[in-house]
Amino acid sequence: MFNVQSYSDSKEKNYELVIKQLKALVEDEPNRIANLSNAAALLNQFLDRINWVGFYLMDDKELVLGPFQGLPACVRIPIGKGVCGTSAGNKETVRVEDVHQFPGHIACDAASQSEIVVPLLLDGELLGVLDIDSPEKDRFNEKDQEMLEKFVQTLVQYL
Structure with a gap:
């Protein structure tokens, strides 16, 4: 379906290539869990220098662990708590250069040093968040944020 060798510098x-690959994976599949699982696997294969990528989904006014790639993770996160809960509460992307400097950071993996969380919004409704952790500080920049937001905008059309 896709070829890793075609990535450029x-x-x-x-x-943009990963977003096209995502669309090819999810456009004919109506199952939300299958699509989130493939999206997490695709990002895990594509992104370097990360140690966790996955989704937390809204469930009864809190975030609950969804499909992911990485070590076992925290199962429930209250809205407003930690990086994921803050992103969900504000309905905006949160990019953290050093998670140890983030007030209320929830440390599921001690190796994580930086993090980016992108909310999954469909017509203003919060479906959940995409969470990506890295074992190095300042891993994610503005371009990562811009393109991960486009990735999520593409994905939510199929949820």
């Missing part, structure tokens, strides 16, 4: 072009 351009971060933006690589993200």
Whole structure:
């Protein structure tokens, strides 16, 4: 379905290719869990220098662990708590250079040093968040944020 060898030196072009691959994976599949699982696996295969990627989904006014790639993780996160809960509560992306400096950070994996969380919004409704952790500080920049937001905008159309 896709070929890792076709990635280039351009971060933006690589993200655009991954977004096309995502669309090919999810466009004919109506199952939300299958699509989230493939999206997490695709990002895990594509992104370097990360140690966890996955989704937390809204369930009865809190975030609950969904499909992911990485070590076992925290199962429930209250809205407003930690990086994921803050992103969900504000309905906006949160990019953290050093998680140890983030007030109320929830440490599921001690190796994590930086994090980006992108809310999954469909017509203003919060479905959940995409959470990505890295074992190195300042792993994610503005381009990562911009392109991961595009990735999520594509994905939510199929949820």
